[in-house]
Amino acid sequence: MAQRFWLFKSEPSVFSFDDLEKSPSRTTSWEGVRNYQARNRLRDEVKRGDGVLFYHSSCAVPAVVGLCTVVREAYPDPHQFDRKSRYYDQTADPAEPRWLLVDVRAERALPKPVTLDQIKSTSALAKMDLLRRGNRLSIQPVSAAEWKAIRKLGGL
DNA sequence: GCCAACGTTGGC
DNA sequence: GCCAACGTTGGC
Numbered sequence: 001m002a003q004r005f006w007l008f009k010s011e012p013s014v015f016s017f018d019d020l021e022k023s024p025s026r027t028t029s030w031e032g033v034r035n036y037q038a039r040n041r042l043r044d045e046v047k048r049g050d051g052v053l054f055y056h057s058s059c060a061v062p063a064v065v066g067l068c069t070v071v072r073e074a075y076p077d078p079h080q081f082d083r084k085s086r087y088y089d090q091t092a093d094p095a096e097p098r099w100l101l102v103d104v105r106a107e108r109a110l111p112k113p114v115t116l117d118q119i120k121s122t123s124a125l126a127k128m129d130l131l132r133r134g135n136r137l138s139i140q141p142v143s144a145a146e147w148k149a150i151r152k153l154g155g156l
Numbered sequence: 157g158c159c160a161a162c163g164t165t166g167g168c
Numbered sequence: 169g170c171c172a173a174c175g176t177t178g179g180c
Contacts, residue, residue, distance in 0.1 A: 011178090035163075058178050116179080134161035136177045158180085165174080 005142040007053040017054045017066040026106040032087050038139040042074045042100050052104050063113040064150055072103035110154030124149040
């Protein structure tokens, strides 16, 4: 399977790219996917070695700020069984875990973050899911061409 | 803080 | 299986 590309959203006030770079091994488990479409993508399509655009949402300047790599494919999210977690799911069955997560490692920050405004005004990026009205999916597919364009805009 | 868009839930 | 109510997301 050829390498694919994704865009993962995170609220920087909760977990920023900077936080990821400071994490052990620059790696984190991508917590909190609680949407079936996103879950199915994690389960079926996101593979080790895939590229991930780290996007900051719900903040002053929404932007793609860094590049990551998927280092571990989907496995059961332990938080669904942890009463104390904000991601606890009372109805999750340990025998058949409902929610999954993958691990991602920071590769590098973009020298120049690529802002939502820039994405909107770049014709090569006009078809990104991000720009679809009302799109709230936290895990979105990105084409190879879009990946390249973002890298370039970001100064790589 | 507002509000549009969308997913999920639950009554019927 | 429909659909209204509700909760959440996320740009502004």
